[in-house]
Amino acid sequence: MRTFNARRPAADPAIQLAGDYFGPSSTYGALLSGRQAAQHTLTYLGGAGHRRGQPA
Numbered sequence: 001m002r003t004f005n006a007r008r009p010a011a012d013p014a015i016q017l018a019g020d021y022f023g024p025s026s027t028y029g030a031l032l033s034g035r036q037a038a039q040h041t042l043t044y045l046g047g048a049g050h051r052r053g054q055p056a
Helices: 002-010 027-045
Strands: none
Touching: none
């Protein structure tokens, strides 16, 4: 995990990993990870804060 986290800052920001990879698997952990990956992707693409039903 230490090596993985050390490489993250240099990784392509368009590629986001999601899932529960921090020990015992849980649906909630995977949900949070997926939401965070989606937010990072939106921020990278310039669409942060825009949600369905809101003007772009």
